[in-house]
Amino acid sequence: MTDSTDQPAPASRIIYTLTDEAPLLATYSFKPIIEAYAAKAGVDVETRDISLAGRIIAQFPDRLTDEQRIDDALAELGELATKPEANIIKLPNISASIPQLKAAIKELQEQGYDLPDYPENPQSDEERDARAKYDKVKGSAVNPVLREGNSDRRAPASVKNYARNHPHRMGAWSADSRTSVATMGQRDFRSNEKSVVVDGDDTLRIEHVAADGTTTVLKEEVKVLAGEVVDATFMDVAALRRFLTEQIARAKADDVLFSLHLKATMMKVSDPIIFGHAVQAFFPTLFEQYGEQLAAAGVSPNDGLGALLSAVADLPDGDAVKAAVEAGLADGPELAMVDSDRGITNLHVPSDVIIDASMPAMIRGGGHMWGPDGEEHDTLAVIPDSSYAGVYQAVIDDCREHGALDPATMGTVPNVGLMAKAAEEYGSHDKTFEVPAAGAVRVVSSAGDVLLEHDVQPGDLWRACQTKDASIRDWVKLAVTRARATGAPAVFWLDETRAHDAHLVEKVHQYLRDHDTDGLAIEIMAPADATAYSLERIRRGEDTISVTGNVLRDYNTDLFPILEVGTSAKMLSIVPLMNGGGLFETGAGGSAPKHVQQLVKENYLRWDSLGEFFALAASFEHLAGREDNARAQVLADTLDRATETFLENDKSPTRKIGGIDNRGSHFYLALYWAQELAGQTDDAELASAFQGLAETLSSQEDAIVDELAAVQGEPADIGGYYRPDADKAAAVMRPSKTLNEALAAL
Template structure:
């Protein structure tokens, strides 16, 4: 691990639009921070970088890179940690394959992703790639719990300039469909460990054959360990019923999963949805597709791309077209390009797709390019009720009003991989009927499930220390804000029942006089929060990890139009700070627009807020008064930025991401030049403020002048740094001004 001193900020290189924006914004950060004696270092935790870090022995010296994610994981456990983490790709298998293909084409000698590994070499490669796919980054860095809320400036701007909300009608046919039985929630078992131990997960088949699925699973005293499974026969019946229901009700059919975070379980569920929608296709050609290594888990898009090389390729494509014609109308990701809800498992991620649907009046886009009501299919019932509650509320009371609505900030349990269901090595697809047991070191059975072939079994862990810290953070935020704090926990669910007992114990460790601390089931908590929102009141949602992910998109998208504008602070348990910059769900479309039109509409507002919080943390921890001045002036500059409406417009002609960075730099320099806390800093920035203001027209013309023609960045997953910098810093006047400060 590389040592960093207390005046160092780590800025992460990630993926897609946030990465491209970094080429424009990072030089500004480095120049301004240097004036306060703060150094800014970068670490590459992009999908491409994480892939290359897995295969050092296959790369040349100039290609080899270190494992930056592992390094930052260690750093996150130290008091000195100060990490700004931008959104990264949580790779589905199709994304992973595409990244591998690009890297190979760029000359990196890495193995292809083995779909069905047979040799030891293929098994080793698959194990390496399994470390990369899905939500591999966040669990490593999140050595603390989450404090996420809308900054006052963002909330104020949304109230003064409310974003468009679609109209909700009381007779809307949009509904949520969920299993409610035979799913992960209903089959869940949970235990609290009385002492530290080492567990095993064992499958015993009907003929008595024992297979150890997981060995050496270490647990701590007080740790909550859960296990559950989804009955796949029930899943298939459910999916078939919902497809018929959507057809009969003449609404759009859509499936909403989390194939990135739940990187093992949800792609399998997605594959079953593909098969259920096209039963004739898989009855006729299923064996041929499987023999060719074509998996429905990768989606309809991958299937259609791969079948061209098969003898029956044309017939298979015709069968797909027939299935689309015979089934219900399907919700579309991009109707212009024929990309359906079932094309790519990572295209329709529940925490982004459901809030977007709710925001536009309960509609999704149909194959005819028009909005329509939909049946939102969420197979597992753990949190489906949250979205159903919002839909019911909107049907009864109409769309929420951003100009008057309150806020739902979140305190999320996530430290030390808490509740990382489905995104790790404790999820298995059953190959034989039998029983899966979780066994302690003495041979005692802690949990047991009877399973059938194809069932999806999974377990997770939640350590006691993060739960204590989570309760403490919730009470702290309730005290600081004066808002009620509601734990979204369901006493009828096994895991939640154990957490409720701990919450009751640990809340007593804190002074809660005058505070409102409640525990409600997720659906009831959502309804309660919505009632308060409509009165302009704030309510802190205190949730587990998965629901944290959902709520920190759901409410921000409704409140301020996007989750990218949220302040996301992770107070690390050992004293450091992790500052996250918002969601990146729309980042792929942004990159496509840049490549086609040299226009990047990514909004870096989340980066601005994270940077200010990072400076403030550093100032408090290192007693660096200048870092505090940078934080205060950056906050003031961001408020001006919002008031002057300098965020990127959606289409060419206005300023894009690069222009927004210029205006942030201008307003920040002006704030620094006029502040009275540090005369030397004011003197250092006064000439820059004057120059940027004087050259405003020339700089904007240089930035906007490149729009409208294609841009070459040298790669999607791993852009060429020189090309990307040239594209993202097209103003010679701005570059010279910033570089002169550096």
């Protein structure tokens, strides 16, 4: 696949993003189908490379050859997202942790890219420059740039109907389950939060004032607009360490698994540090004895136990360090496992256990996680910050009392999420700091007024974030729109005892007056109460719209879909951009690294592209409405019907070789879509154009399925993990000569 950056913008176009891991590989199979069908409606499909590797390469043009250089596609799309003509389909991408970033750099270096190593402790100007460029890439670098609108996420009717007719397995809950959530509740981000609404446009400054009066500017310019909500808070690291030590002891005393649930990818500054404190708390003797030696060797607990164990072979006391790790594992509680067969624990890699996916999976599994023995066990889920921990405890309490939810009868909880212009905590990356010395951190206006201030100690984690007034106003509008469209109650998940939420409650009341809300049920509830209310309704088969901030948007659009339909990857995720364009995200799932491992090992990709199908239909529909392209609407309508047939005929990928994988599912979608197009009566010319393809795919079904199945079982060479070789990946993902020729003939 080539990047089409240099092409002039056509009248009708869809930008399809090239991302990472399983979604990227699936694109090699699905995109030729999209291009062939879209062309019949006069729609061009262009690609932009926003993969982790692509983002890295774009940062260092001066070090690369002409052939290696690529444009900064993310910056281009960020600008496009502010324009009315934007029509972007965004697939899941890697939100890179430090280990992932280092691995991607190493692979690119091996492919001949002259990239600098990631500087852990930059000393020279050159190293500081390299670190700054890499910091632009790590963590959630993509979403805040593209999300120039708020979020509308819901399970499509076809998916919900399928789940009701074919309910997925839910683990049984016991009334005496010992699974629970542990959270700090004090001296954490939630309890230390302060908030202010700025009166006018300004440029704020963040500074640290040491105990001796020395002032250090942490961030020179924070531009704010009138009415913007600005928050600041910190986590007391001494309190965090006490809390972690207490929960490790508690898990051992209660004989439950210890599991840590963070989001080290999105909260790319704070959460890896919190993760590192947990590693140190779990292995106190190890770090007392060998901490200095590990630090001198560049081994950081923030990178996890896996990175530490990989480095011990090169240490003088490597065997002793390894023995200390084994002793720590034996002395502590049993750790929840990512992969018990391979000994990969909850503390191995900071990006392995992501709270919004790991907690729903545990709840769906009856409150269990996997232990070192390969069996399921009750678990102490440790969520240090208490901002949203109560949501998960409320679900656990409900399941303990009433048993597992029933996908065949349960209602749904769609989400309207406040995320435009990097709203709330997910926009805090460039304003999060590990405090260097005792003193105070404060936010100061251009006039010198101190707006927010905290007394802090060395190592504390301080952060600030912003939420623009225009984003809040648009969020309220979208909530009212969805409530009116569905008739379901809309509940704003806001806690008026929290500083930030108190301001939002005032603004919600203010902006609701701008809309006709007669006959609508609109409520404001604290998150734990809103959870209990939604669960009560969902058990009765009733629907409830959750209207949430940015982090809860992420959490809820995994939590409820995983319980309702088995996965968050089957969500319809629309971002109506504030300036009139559309961003269509392909579900709430991640990028599935294990799927890539399976493909390389046995040429079988079980990635489910259903989210891509939904996003593509919504993209065509948006294009039809915006540009009065009737054929785009026909493509949207027929794709929706084809997807419903696809689900009813159960053509999603199976987990193991021998069945239909991602490539097979794409074939069946193409078949059903061609049949729908050939049979529709809105556009006779379009129907005629697809008649031959529908007949070919139908008559050659057995041959195509056989060609796709024939490659399974042998290793696949894609030429790279973070940056596959395009020709090799295309060959692997398009092994059916019959299907390829049929698409080419169209």
